[in-house]
Amino acid sequence: MDGVISAGTLGTFFAWAPLVLGVVIYFVAWLAKRHEGETSPALHSPTFACANCGRRGSREHMVPQTHEGAVSYYCSRCA
Numbered sequence: 001m002d003g004v005i006s007a008g009t010l011g012t013f014f015a016w017a018p019l020v021l022g023v024v025i026y027f028v029a030w031l032a033k034r035h036e037g038e039t040s041p042a043l044h045s046p047t048f049a050c051a052n053c054g055r056r057g058s059r060e061h062m063v064p065q066t067h068e069g070a071v072s073y074y075c076s077r078c079a
Helices: 007-033
Strands: 063-067 070-074
Touching: none
Parallel strands: none
Antiparallel strands: 063 070
């Protein structure tokens, strides 16, 4: 038995190896990510920071003040 690999066999191996490895990597990534839960930023209510002290709160708890067309939100302590 001769231990030499033919040029055709070697060329075929290196022709298919990138495709096969790419499919394997894609499949492993798909297996790892398929059971992750969906987290949507729309589920969380947006918060606004006070323009004076930086305290965060929802829009209902903030007092809007208009300054030359721009709206600033202030908490109840700073308003």
